[in-house]
Amino acid sequence: MKFNLIAFLFLVSMISACQQTEPVRKVLDDRGLIPLPAEITPVPGNAFVLNAKTQISYDSEEYAPTAALFSKEIKALTGLSLSFASGESTKGNIQMKQVADMEKEAYEIEISENQILLKTSSNTGMYFGTQTLVQLLEHGVIRLEDGKAIWAIGAGSIKDEPRFAYRGSMLDVARHFFSPTEVKRYIDYLARYKMNVLHLHLADDQGWRIEIKSWPKLTEIGGKTEVGGAVGGFYTQEEYKDLVAYAAERQIMIIPEIDMPGHTNAALASYPELNCDGKSPELYTGTEVGFSTLCTDKEVVYQFVDDVLRELAELTPGPYLHIGGDESHVTAKPDYIKFINRVQAIVKKHNKQMIGWDEITLANLEEGAIAQYWASPENAKAALDKKAALIISPAKYAYLDMKYDSTTKLGLRWAGLIEVDQGYSWDPAELEEGLGDENILGIEAPLWSETVSNLEEVDFLTFPRLPGYAEIGWTAKSKRDWNSYRQRLANEKTFFERMGINYYASPKVPWDEPKPDLLH
Numbered sequence: 001m002k003f004n005l006i007a008f009l010f011l012v013s014m015i016s017a018c019q020q021t022e023p024v025r026k027v028l029d030d031r032g033l034i035p036l037p038a039e040i041t042p043v044p045g046n047a048f049v050l051n052a053k054t055q056i057s058y059d060s061e062e063y064a065p066t067a068a069l070f071s072k073e074i075k076a077l078t079g080l081s082l083s084f085a086s087g088e089s090t091k092g093n094i095q096m097k098q099v100a101d102m103e104k105e106a107y108e109i110e111i112s113e114n115q116i117l118l119k120t121s122s123n124t125g126m127y128f129g130t131q132t133l134v135q136l137l138e139h140g141v142i143r144l145e146d147g148k149a150i151w152a153i154g155a156g157s158i159k160d161e162p163r164f165a166y167r168g169s170m171l172d173v174a175r176h177f178f179s180p181t182e183v184k185r186y187i188d189y190l191a192r193y194k195m196n197v198l199h200l201h202l203a204d205d206q207g208w209r210i211e212i213k214s215w216p217k218l219t220e221i222g223g224k225t226e227v228g229g230a231v232g233g234f235y236t237q238e239e240y241k242d243l244v245a246y247a248a249e250r251q252i253m254i255i256p257e258i259d260m261p262g263h264t265n266a267a268l269a270s271y272p273e274l275n276c277d278g279k280s281p282e283l284y285t286g287t288e289v290g291f292s293t294l295c296t297d298k299e300v301v302y303q304f305v306d307d308v309l310r311e312l313a314e315l316t317p318g319p320y321l322h323i324g325g326d327e328s329h330v331t332a333k334p335d336y337i338k339f340i341n342r343v344q345a346i347v348k349k350h351n352k353q354m355i356g357w358d359e360i361t362l363a364n365l366e367e368g369a370i371a372q373y374w375a376s377p378e379n380a381k382a383a384l385d386k387k388a389a390l391i392i393s394p395a396k397y398a399y400l401d402m403k404y405d406s407t408t409k410l411g412l413r414w415a416g417l418i419e420v421d422q423g424y425s426w427d428p429a430e431l432e433e434g435l436g437d438e439n440i441l442g443i444e445a446p447l448w449s450e451t452v453s454n455l456e457e458v459d460f461l462t463f464p465r466l467p468g469y470a471e472i473g474w475t476a477k478s479k480r481d482w483n484s485y486r487q488r489l490a491n492e493k494t495f496f497e498r499m500g501i502n503y504y505a506s507p508k509v510p511w512d513e514p515k516p517d518l519l520h
């Protein structure tokens with residue numbers, strides 16, 4: 001370590017002495033890379049050094065939006081404004097190149113002193129490749145004594161693709177409402193780590209957050225408030241479409257959830273006819289669960305569900321609608337089963353696949369239905385028996401709203417305390433018997449918002465755990481290792497600070513130890 005530090009200082013002084021025109025000898029390494037790529041191959045040689053003349057070029061128009069976003073991100077990180085245009089690369093440039101025979105999410109990067117070559121078959125893979133390059137730049141920078149920086153990426157190559165197709169996080173905007181600007185920032189967090197799903201929990205007892213044109217009181221009344229009684233809020237359909245588009249540019253799909261038949265007090269308060277007794281309850285601002293239910297015997301309830309899911313389907317380019325289905329403690333079991341079966345048919349009618357929390361495995365799941373495992377081994381088994389794919393969100397490992405330790409002020413602790421190492425050190429395929437990569441769609445880390453009401457609080461529970469879930473979803477199990485991960489996570493502090501993220505400085509992460517040196 002000490003030797004490396006001396007070597008580093010020597011190199012920095014040499015660079016200064018050479019007035020930065022000399023090549024920087026540096027090879028590729030995994031410093032700060034999260035999720036860890038499948039293959040990193042250092043090649044002896046000089047680094048690619050970014051400068052104001054570096055251009056981004058692409059040989060397929062498909063890549064133009066990603067080139068623009070990449071340039072923007074480089075500007076935010078380095079201050080350099082790189083131009084981007086279609087065409088072939090010349091020396092010193094970053095070239096995006098389309099190739100056949102690669103998986104949609106896969107990418108390859110070749111880095112040499114003279115060029116960076118990014119190869120993918122699709123814009124999705126290209127976006128992920130650019131995120132890797134942003135991380136390499138962020139963690140490869142050489143800061144000089146005069147305050148200048150050399151943005152260098154070591155020579156070598158990367159080949160990468162994800163383990164699971166679904167790598168997500170859920171934001172509960174129902175218990176506390178989060179503005180479109182706040183949601184966009186959450187999307188940026190996911191994008192950094194190549195996560196590709198944002199599940200929005202859009203309706204619960206405490207609030208209805210999405211405009212439904214055919215049932216306008218849902219937001220007029222049901223959107224008014226939130227936990228604690230402060231003013232709530234909702235997204236107009238225009239705002240929601242804008243979020244969907246913002247996410248899509250970053251290769252993220254938004255999955256809307258309307259939780260039912262339980263968790264529906266906001267809807268019940270808005271429309272009396274959805275209640276069995278025809279009377280609306282008061283709006284609810286507490287944090288209990290399991291006390292509300294739609295009246296599963298009434299036809300108007302199915303008309304309501306049909307209208308809501310039709311409008312949501314129209315707003316959703318992706319294949320999924322999430323119908324909740326959890327903790328319906330006051331719905332009789334036969335009523336619950338009948339309800340989920342009917343809702344499943346409605347989802348299908350609108351050409352979408354149904355996702356529900358693991359309780360939906362009580363119903364007659366059809367092909368294509370997906371269960372989101374959060375707590376129950378019996379339900380996981382039922383999902384496997386019924387050949388439903390699973391999204392893995394074990395509360396005791398992956399719930400972002402659990403406290404880190406007994407002193408954490410925010411968060412809940414019903415599923416246990418989740419320190420950063422516990423959040424990382426588990427595997428989706430090993431949780432229950434019969435689970436294997438073949439029946440797992442992917443993983444998701446939900447952030448329930450009973451105890452968080454603003455972005456600072458969201459940050460605290462999300463960071464630094466979120467990158468760990470991204471790595472579990474992306475990186476092969478054989479390549480995952482807590483000791484390597486905690487080092488890379490410590491390096492990522494640079495990003496948290498650059499973004500002003502209010503992260504939890506977990507004692508499990510060596511934030512301030514000298515980092516392993518990069519120079520070979």
Ligand code: TNX
Binds near residue numbers: 357449450
């Ligand atoms: C359980 S997990 C819930 C939510 C709560 C959460 C708090 C699940 C499907 N339901 O209603 O917000 O616990 O951790």
